[in-house]
Amino acid sequence: SQTIHQWPATLVQPVGSPLSLECTVEGTSNPNLYWYRQAAGRGLQLLFYSVGIGQISSEVPQNLSASRPQDRQFILSSKKLLLSDSGFYLCAWAVEEKLFFGSGTQLSVL
Amino acid sequence: AQSVTQLGSHVSVSEGALVLLRCNYSSSVPPYLFWYVQYPNQGLQLLLKYTSAATLVKGINGFEAEFKKSETSFHLTKPSAHMSDAAEYFCAVGSGGSYIPTFGRGTSLIVHP
Numbered sequence: 001s002q003t004i005h006q007w008p009a010t011l012v013q014p015v016g017s018p019l020s021l022e023c024t025v026e027g028t029s030n031p032n033l034y035w036y037r038q039a040a041g042r043g044l045q046l047l048f049y050s051v052g053i054g055q056i057s058s059e060v061p062q063n064l065s066a067s068r069p070q071d072r073q074f075i076l077s078s079k080k081l082l083l084s085d086s087g088f089y090l091c092a093w094a095v096e097e098k099l100f101f102g103s104g105t106q107l108s109v110l
Numbered sequence: 111a112q113s114v115t116q117l118g119s120h121v122s123v124s125e126g127a128l129v130l131l132r133c134n135y136s137s138s139v140p141p142y143l144f145w146y147v148q149y150p151n152q153g154l155q156l157l158l159k160y161t162s163a164a165t166l167v168k169g170i171n172g173f174e175a176e177f178k179k180s181e182t183s184f185h186l187t188k189p190s191a192h193m194s195d196a197a198e199y200f201c202a203v204g205s206g207g208s209y210i211p212t213f214g215r216g217t218s219l220i221v222h223p
Contacts (some may be wrong), residue, residue: 006153032209043215044154044200059210090153094209097142097161099202101153 002027006091006102013109019064019078021105023091026072031093033074035066038088038104050074081109112137112203116214124222129173129188131217133201136182143184144202144211145175154200160184171195196221 006023013019025031035047046059048066056066063082067075074091086109091102117132135141142161146154158169165177175186184201198218204211 044213046210046212049210092153097204097209097211098144098156098159099146099154099211101155103153104151106151 002093002095002100004091004093004100004102006105008105009103010106011108013081013107015083015109016080019076019081019085019107021076021089021091021107023074023076023102024072025074025093028072028093028095030071031095033068034092034094034099035074035076036090036092038090039086044090048076083109085109112141112205112212114201114203114212114214116199116201116217118217119215120218120220122220122222123191125193126190129186129191129195129219131186131199131201131219133175133184133186133214134182135184135201135203137203137205139205142204142211143175143177144204145169145173145184145186146200146202146213147171148198148200148216150197157186157199191219191221193221193223195219 003026033050036044038044050056050068064078089105092099113136115134144159145157147157148154157173158167160167160177168174173188175184198216200216201214202211
């Protein structure tokens with residue numbers, strides 16, 4: 001069966017520090033992968049999606065970037081975090097038009 | 111282009127009462143429609159999915175949703191609310207190809223004893 005791993009669960013970072021969140025999927029090949037951000041009371045915002053290795057599409061201009069170095073690995077990064085980067089970050093993968101989400105990372109930028 | 115509107119950021123019901131969470135969509139192609147549930151500090155979990163096979167879709171935990179094309183709606187219902195149903199519910203619309211679903215802003219379901 002397919003599983004998705006996302007870590008860390010919680011992260012507190014100072015403004016201006018770098019960020020790296022990792023997501024890996026097991027039990028499938030060539031999945032569509034997604035990074036969403038969820039800010040309080042604002043629903044889900046799609047940040048990036050990828051349909052294959054090295055293929056990244058950005059939905060929103062921002063301080064973040066994404067990479068897909070391997071088929072089942074999706075990384076969200078920032079060189080310098082802003083206060084506005086705080087939120088709940090969710091990785092997901094898709095099969096048959098359905099999304100399966102990781103457990104999320106709560107990022108607090110102070 | 112596609113969009114989703116969820117009416118009501120919060121819905122409050124008593125335990126045992128009917129649950130109705132509203133969702134209206136806009137899509138330029140025949141849509142795929144979804145409801146997801148999110149419990150505190152967790153990722154989203156798929157409740158049910160509509161893909162044109164049947165207008166009434168049954169999901170997990172006793173929830174169901176009815177696709178009404180004329181009203182562009184896909185409301186989520188459950189006959190009798192349980193305390194464990196308290197969560198955030200998201201409606202989403204998608205289409206084929208490079209699948210990029212659009213989510214509504216979510217509705218928080220509060221269940222009172």
